[in-house]
Amino acid sequence: MRRTKTAVLAMSLSGLSAMAQAEPASQDFVPVSVKSTSAQSEAKGFIEGQSLSGSTRNWYARERATRAPMWKYYKSDGTQHDTHSRDNWVQGTILNYTSGFTEGTVGFSTEVAAYNAIALERGRAAVAGPNNRTLTHSDGDVIGQWSKMGLANVKARVSNTTLTAGRQSMDTPVLAYIGNRALPSSFEGVSIRSEEFDNLSFDIGTFDRLSTRTEQGTSKFVAEYGDRAFEADHVNIAGVSYQPLKSLKTSFYVSNVEDLWNQYYFGASHELGDSAVLSLTTGLNYYKTKDEGKSKLGDIDNDTYSLSFGLTHQAHNLTFSYQQVNGNEYFDYLHDTNAIFLANSLLSDFNGPNEKSMQIAYVLNMAQYGVPGLKFNLYNARGWGIDGTHYKSTGYDVRGLDDENHYEWGIGTTYAVQSGTLKDTTIRATYTAHRASKAQADGSLDELRIVTTIPFNFL
Template sequence: MKLSSTALLALAISSITATAYAEPASQDFVPTTLAGTSAQSEAKGFVEDFSLGGTTRNWYSNEQKYRGGTFAYKKHGQTVTDRRRENWVQGTILNASSGFTQGTVGVKTEVAVYNALVLDRSKRDIKGGSNRTLADSNGDAVDQWSKLGLANVQFRVSNTTLTAGRQNFSSGIVDSIGNRALPSSFQGVSFNSEEFSNLSFQGGVFDRVSPRSEQSLSKFRTEYSSNGVETDKVYTLGVNYQPLKSLKTSFFGANVKDFWNQYYFGATHELGDIQQVALTTGFNYYKTVDEGKKLMGEIDNDTFSLSLGLAHQAHSLTFSYQAINGDEYFDYLHETNGIYLANSLTSDFNGPNEKSFQIAYGINMAEYGVPGLKFNVYSARGWGIDGTHYTGNGGVAGKGYDGIQSQDGEKHQEYGVGASYAVQSGLLKATAIRATYVEHRGSENQSDGSIKEFRLVTTIPFNIL
């Protein structure tokens, strides 16, 4: 289970794709031409364009399981259970970034120090640690810790940049995730090329991930693995293309060594005028097949989501349908946000053969004189979860998605409400405050269980130089 969103704050309505535009979305064709300017020709210099700044985030979560579910922790060597878990962490990022040197080949460096200060250190509250609070082998919170979140060197020619080291990367398959006090990052080599007006290319090779709540680097594993197997090579390559001013598309492929080959296609189309009625259509599709040593077992999975978002002035209403076609979970890499599906919420709604539907409503109070204030509410239901036909583990216990066979006709539902405010001016300008409440209820063998969660997250950006 992973609380996620696609390039939005945690628990935003991931399926609301309608965006406010002052003018009707143009349906004009966009010809592919060479970029009009070279980013490198405008380089200001290594020192001249140096910047120092970052963010500090106060991250609080209160979870309660129900319908028999419990959390567990060790007390005096004995396992103790109860229904509640709390995590409260202050995460701070200090980022130092040079400018690109001038000349044909520009060189730049970026270093970011991540620091976590645990504000709730109760062993009972944190329940032995998780991807929320770092704990030692005894289950006690590590009161304060730091690490290099980013440390890379970048080389740029014209509008093409090569990055080597610990870095952020964003695509439909490999994407940094930032829904905790600190985000994840990846170690490897990547490139981004924007030599054309409406066509860009991205790719990378990564061997380690820097998890959100861990000090050390880790090998890659999957979000839903039953055996915790790891791989140390992820290759990805893709293209972003905008054929119309109103239509954006992307296609990416990835080879996760000895796990799978995964392919992603995404498209977003805008139509109409938000002052009247605007329609935004979002489509996301994934194809996953096993590869190499098949450490995750045999996989043959087709998954898609389709969302239709209607917007009128301050109001947006979105309908999203999602379908998993395969006898295993739709899975993705742990410590990434590589799931751009519309119904990826507290639950990913990604069970074997699952179908799900979501309806979401949002209101932007700027239209009523309170810029920066937004509210949202959603309801999602999943049904038809059936893992009884899964044979991908080859009969080997603990391999692949072993245990999924018990899911027979499972269903679940999720409700959420949220409020957010972005400070518009003054010393705290761009500070974001978001409160969310979610309730998820699953049937007996549905993997996410039944849980309620309240979150309060405040993120303050700052600039030093």
């Protein structure tokens, strides 16, 4: 279970409200046309275009298991003990330097970001490590402070096409950084992003290492839900994003996770109407996953999709989402990434074998009532029909799942400072409850999470 998605969910739901148009969404066709301007022709120079910025995030999470113990911790004598609770409190700081692009037909630039984490909660029993929230030694002893180079890359740009080599951040449906902890993950490799057209862009890349959210070094890619003893030496991706209508955005991506799987994604988002009266946002996400190469995780044949309908009236947004997994294994994605662009990926991913799930969510934007920057959200999601009894391979532990079910609800609020010295500072508080049948893997727990992020700029 990825107990990491609550803040991301809340932000995405809030985003639905922000996306609503102040006037009726145009249904006009957008022809494919070459951009009239070139980003490289406007390059200011290596020094002239440089920037130095960053952020500091105070990240606190309090979890309590409501049924059986869900975590373990080591005492100083080396004995391991079960616990019903887990508390993590970390201060994460990012300092990012980005140069400008040099002038000329081909421009060069560099990006370097230093990451630092300070553990504010250091008790072994409280942290219940090792886990991917607070960095600890193998015996669970907390590392009080640690740093690493989170990003380190060079870029070459021609016109509106940029090649990036080194440690970088990616955000695609098949490979995406995850940034909902004190520090985000990143990837090592080479990628190309081309935006030569007004409504059409391309991505291609190859990566061989992952820098996780709570790790000083790097590691190879592994599955989030499959047997992590099996690693992929390379992850290759390619994709296109296309906006055929002013109101319609689409994307198609493929990934090759060497000797684990090939994955294909199609997504579309359409807006209709006027949010001052009533607007409808429709979202479709579909993944096809098949085993590849040496098939280290065994046979995989998985079709998973989600369909959502969001209604917006002024300050109010109501969203209904349905999601279904067609396959005898989990719908899977890469560990410590956010490459699961599905509507019901919440505290639980609702991605069990053959699982069906439904969610209803509500967002209130208080800007309409004179308090810009303040939003509230709540949701309820239920999953049923989880069945792994027909699974024939060995890469996933699902055979004990027979008609399992679970449900989840959450409530949260976000405030973004609108002006002054702390402008764009965000404070986010969420409370989430998850309840599961006996064999459902995510368990029964409550979580309180409070996250404050303060951005800053030096150049």
